[in-house]
Amino acid sequence: MKQETLKQILSAQAAKQPIVLASNLNTNEQLTLTPDQIGHPDWMVAALDAAIRSDKSRVTDAPDGTPWFFNVFNPPLRLIIVGAVHIAQPLARMGLEAGYDVSVVDPREAFASAERFPNITLIREWPDEALQNLALDARTAVVTLTHDPKLDDPALHVALKSAAFYIGALGSKKTQATRQQRLTDAGFASAEIARICGPIGLDIAAKSPAEIAIAILAEITQTLRQERS
Amino acid sequence: MANSSMTETATHSDDNVLAQAAAWADAGHKVALATVIETWGSAPRPVGSQLAIREDATFVGSVSGGCIEGDVVIRALDAIQSEASEVLEYGVADAMAWEVGLACGGKIKIYLEPLTHS
Numbered sequence: 318m319k320q321e322t323l324k325q326i327l328s329a330q331a332a333k334q335p336i337v338l339a340s341n342l343n344t345n346e347q348l349t350l351t352p353d354q355i356g357h358p359d360w361m362v363a364a365l366d367a368a369i370r371s372d373k374s375r376v377t378d379a380p381d382g383t384p385w386f387f388n389v390f391n392p393p394l395r396l397i398i399v400g401a402v403h404i405a406q407p408l409a410r411m412g413l414e415a416g417y418d419v420s421v422v423d424p425r426e427a428f429a430s431a432e433r434f435p436n437i438t439l440i441r442e443w444p445d446e447a448l449q450n451l452a453l454d455a456r457t458a459v460v461t462l463t464h465d466p467k468l469d470d471p472a473l474h475v476a477l478k479s480a481a482f483y484i485g486a487l488g489s490k491k492t493q494a495t496r497q498q499r500l501t502d503a504g505f506a507s508a509e510i511a512r513i514c515g516p517i518g519l520d521i522a523a524k525s526p527a528e529i530a531i532a533i534l535a536e537i538t539q540t541l542r543q544e545r546s
Numbered sequence: 547m548a549n550s551s552m553t554e555t556a557t558h559s560d561d562n563v564l565a566q567a568a569a570w571a572d573a574g575h576k577v578a579l580a581t582v583i584e585t586w587g588s589a590p591r592p593v594g595s596q597l598a599i600r601e602d603a604t605f606v607g608s609v610s611g612g613c614i615e616g617d618v619v620i621r622a623l624d625a626i627q628s629e630a631s632e633v634l635e636y637g638v639a640d641a642m643a644w645e646v647g648l649a650c651g652g653k654i655k656i657y658l659e660p661l662t663h664s
Contacts, residue, residue, distance in 0.1 A: 323568050345631040374594035376584055386583045462641050
């Protein structure tokens with residue numbers, strides 16, 4: 318690989334843009350491909366699109382039988398945490414470690430402080446505004462942790478209308494039931510509401526904030542990997 | 547470690563492998579990159595996983611659960627010298643299985659390439 322090619326991949330990653338490195342495994346010719354480029358052969362454009370859409374790198378044969386390796390570098394998956402509460406602190410750190418681009422949304426500045434969340438993107442806005450601006454997609458997980466319907470519900474409304482691959486809401490079975498009722502009253506169908514994982518997290522009898530964060534991240538991982546593979 | 551091979555989603559949470567490779571090159575080191583390009587059976591790391599190797603055998607990242615990294619590093623040092631890319635195959639069917647085979651019974655194909663200036 319040319320150093321220049323490596324720099325192109327790193328700048329695309331820094332700009333959070335998808336990029337694919339195509340390597341001819343016979344001649345070692347390499348091309349960096351992005352979705353907006355024109356002039357490439359049809360088979361290559363199709364392989365590029367498939368790699369980016371499926372998030373899977375793979376070997377594809379050109380029409381002449383030459384094997385090419387398409388290595389996809391998609392922007393990181395995103396984890397949006399609504400509620401800068403205690404559980405959000407270990408969850409944000411663990412999310413970073415698992416490779417997520419983590420944002421914490423909370424309009425309460427005392428909660429969403431840089432002291433409590435070093436190196437994490439903090440968005441001090443109301444969750445509905447914030448989540449609309451974040452353009453949730455199929456590579457995004459949304460977790461609501463505030464317990465406060467004034468903050469959690471608007472976030473869930475936006476999340477349920479999006480393609481987010483995971484939506485989880487903290488709260489007991491009783492809290493879940495009242496939340497479901499509010500969402501029903503707001504016009505959401507039961508199939509839509511069923512997308513919300515709650516009580517949140519895998520049942521590992523977690524107690525401390527860090528343990529609950531492990532349970533949540535485990536459930537996000539399970540949803541991501543089991544449904545996509 | 548039993549993954550579903552070809553269907554495994556390749557993620558690049560090990561992005562820092564490439565960043566590290568670039569940092570080494572900028573500091574004047576010679577560097578090679580090894581990338582998993584195909585897997586069969588229960589391979590420990592998905593397609594797209596990468597290892598960056600420096601001329602003094604320092605490395606970051608992974609292409610298996612540690613089963614074949616030793617051999618990949620040795621071959622990478624040759625690739626750094628020869629400036630030639632090659633495809634490596636590992637698996638139980640490999641003649642060198644006793645030395646660098648995969649205990650899990652999987653097969654891995656690796657693309658090994660030196661980082662070059664032009």
